[in-house]
Amino acid sequence: MDAAERSAPVSRLERSSHTAFIEDRTLYVWGGYQVAGGEESMLPSDEIWLCDLDSGTWEWKKITGDTPPAGFCGSHVNGALYVFAGCEPVGYTNEMFSVDLTEQSYSWKKVTDTKGTTPSPRNKHSCWVHRDRLIFFGGYGCKTIGEVRNASTSNFVMEEMSWTTIGNALIRCWGWNNEVSVFDTLTATWSTPETQGSAPAPRGCHASALLGNKGYISGGVEKTELDMFCLDLKTWTWTQFDISPSCAPLGRSMFTMTPTSDHTLFVYGGLSTDGKTLNDAWQFNTQTREWNKMVNPHKDKPRVCHTACLGSDDDVVVFGGSSEMCFLMDSVVILRAPSENHCRDVLVFQTQPYSLFRMCEDFIGRNSALFGKQLNCLPSKVHKKINKRVAFFSDTKPVLTA
8 A cells, every 4th residue: 555545544344335346365345434423424535444354454545537426336247346326416326336446546437328227316215236136126216207107106206395396386295115126237227127025115225136147135114013915026026025024024124134044134233213223133044034033242232224245154244333313303303313433344144054265264363372383384375364364363352343
């Protein structure tokens, strides 16, 4: 890193509503917002943070080029980070940006000359990455009156008093959708598949995950229990899971759902329908269609607007978010107040038994003094890995928690 990169303030790691993914045991973190002086402040779009998950050390890197707007949906595919839609200072956008993270220097590029019809501007949507395609679902955004008239009444729910007029003419309106839009990254083509079956109600702030050829959607709506839907990405058929309310988690939004095996999904945190920041962990079995509450080593760390990624050995790696989302209420409206409880720690959830090699790595890392010079006899690759684990367990800063 150059001097400018080394001088980046670590305090900028604290954030919510960001994008994160793991590649080669490195956690990449981009975007999001903080609260400064009681006001929400979007973090710079021209930087990205990298965390070596073996050692727990962070690196800051600059991104040049055209920067994307805030309030986005970021997805990692074929070594590139794509960002679609989000919020601009003057409203919502439906632009696409990408940055190739395999290059020595990172540079944002605006994706232009696409084919097909670009989806309407939106935010709070989600994305599945499937066979070089970005498949977007739902979100909150604006449409022209013509788009609303052409849309199915079940695909877009307009919010009351959320329209814009010029004179007596209705020009734009805002609301939630349950649209499925596909972007092929190889051909730069947009398409809208015709889906069948029982689709989720229009929503945003939900969680999504991919298992094989099936995309899963859960939460993001005002329901007492957490719902679950599945979209077969070959037949474009929706299936709603019939789950007993007695065993389902509380309904929630702004949480995470992570695939941990061929048939299990891991759910953590979120905001409950009564405004509480949650700290519970659950697994959903897509074969038995049953929820199972997990033993949670991080009950003291509730999270909302965080990210969760699948790490090595089926670990779920949670980063950032807010430990307490605050609301202000009066007799008319409920408003979210800026919260300064943003986090920068990384929580690791073990979902499967570790291999003998992983257990040995961690034991030596925790107890390196017992082995002395014997560590120097290890093969170079193993020695390097062990040194990272020693650094991880000897680091007294509360950045990474296993």
